[in-house]
Amino acid sequence: MRCSVKVWVTGAKGLVGGHVLQRVADCVGSGREVDIADEAQVRLFIEKNGPFTHIFNCAAFSAVxxxxxxxxxxxxxxxxxxxxxxxxxxxxxxxxxHLSTDYVFSGCGDRLLTEEDEPSPCNYYGWTKLEGEKCLQNIYPAACIIRTSWVFGQGGKNFAVKVLQWLQEKERLDIVFDQVSRYTYAPDLVLAMVQMADGAGVYHFANSGVSNKYEFTQIIQEEALQRGFSLRCRSIEPVKSSAFAAAAQRPAFSPLDTQKIQKVLGAAPRHWKDALIDYLDGYAS
Ligand SMILES: NC(=O)c1ccc[n+]([C@@H]2O[C@H](COP(=O)([O-])OP(=O)(O)OC[C@H]3O[C@@H](n4cnc5c(N)ncnc54)[C@H](OP(=O)(O)O)[C@@H]3O)[C@@H](O)[C@H]2O)c1
Structure with missing residues (x-):
């Protein structure tokens, strides 16, 4: 990112936007009160709070x-x-x-998904995110789109927060094992966003290591016990997605290939287990 920057982060009350607001120095955040789909509101916000060098769009309808x-x-x-x-x-x-998602893919394959792979969403959320990418590329080809997956971190709604709560409250957890993707630690994503702020085109970013929710829950339990968390849970059972009645289908296999962004960042993202340790250390302190 250039030296003299001023960032507007939308969705600043959400998970990723909240982390951007905390971590990016010259940054102004907005929530629902500035509707990004309302051109007059967007123009007014920029007029009153700008000039901005960058917009990080973290606003989205994310309830799948x-x-x-x-x-x-x-x-x-x-x-x-x-x-x-x-x-x-x-x-x-x-x-x-702009942020997008691994849910633009159908999840029917068995290898990591590159930026060249054909999207084919299996639910409406994924379809809207893909349409959003297309509209943006059409009107602003120099925009940068980062697709990410399974984001976790302090604050906001996310699976790690839920797991910690369940482990403390419930004796037994049934956790899905047949959806596979890559976890992404929100602070690591924000760092990549800052490094990509002057980029253009589509990139994939997620922490290293392919995983599933069952494994993630097991590791959280192990690490939380080592840190002295008081947990009620005694057993974690692997179950199929079909055990839960969800309105939207999820991709079965949607881990993103991050080689393209690695070339720009100069390094592979760290493993999600290392990021999870940072998360739990922050949670405990
Ligand atoms: N979290 C993940 O696991 C994940 C995975 C892949 C991709 N992503 C992508 O990453 C981005 C950030 O996700 P997140 O998890 O931080 O989402 P989030 O926690 O739901 O935050 C999104 C925020 O945007 C706000 N918003 C929605 N529509 C808006 C509008 N028209 N104008 C202004 N604000 C609006 C939401 O307000 P309300 O709460 O009032 O709706 C919410 O506060 C999204 O593009 C998402 O698709 C997330």
Missing amino acids: DLAESCREKALRDNVQGPHVLGKVASEKGIKLL
Whole structure:
């Protein structure tokens, strides 16, 4: 990122946006009160708080199951939102970094997914995220899109937070083992976003190591016990996704290939287990 920057982060009350706001020095955040799908509101915000060199778009309708029934809202946030930001940013010469997801892929394959692989979402959330990417690329080809997966970190709603709560409250957990992807630690993602802020095109970012929710839960249990957390849970059972009635189907196998971004960053992302240790150390302190 250039020396003199001013970043506007949207979705700043969400998981990733919250981490951006904490970690990026000259940064202004907005939540729902500035609707990214409303061009007049976007222009007014920039006028009042800018000039900005960068926009990091972390705003999205991210509730995967709810998106199936709240289609209009998901469409507005995930497609109209990036379109409006792209339109205004390109006109004003502001660099735009937008986040997308491994859920743009069907998850039917058996190898890591590159930026060249054909997306084919298996749920409505994934479809809106893919449409959002296309709209943005169309209106602002120089925008940077980072697809990520299974984000965890302090604050916000995420699986790691839920697991820690369940481990403390429940004696037995049934956890899905037949969905495979790559975990991403929010602070590591933010660091990559900062390094990619002047980039263009589509990139994949996630921590190293392919995993599933069952393994993730087991490792959290082990590490939390070592750190003296008081846990009620005595058994974690692997179950199939079909054991739970979810409104949206999930990709079965959607780990992202991160080789393209590694060439720019100069290093492979660290393993998710190392990131998880940082997360738990932060949680305990
Ligand atoms: N978390 C993951 O595991 C994951 C995985 C892959 C990709 N991603 C992508 O990463 C990005 C950030 O995800 P996240 O987990 O940080 O999401 P999040 O915690 O749900 O935060 C998104 C925030 O954006 C806000 N928002 C939604 N529509 C808006 C609009 N039209 N105008 C202004 N604000 C709006 C939401 O407000 P409300 O709460 O009021 O809706 C929420 O505070 C998203 O693009 C997501 O698709 C996330």
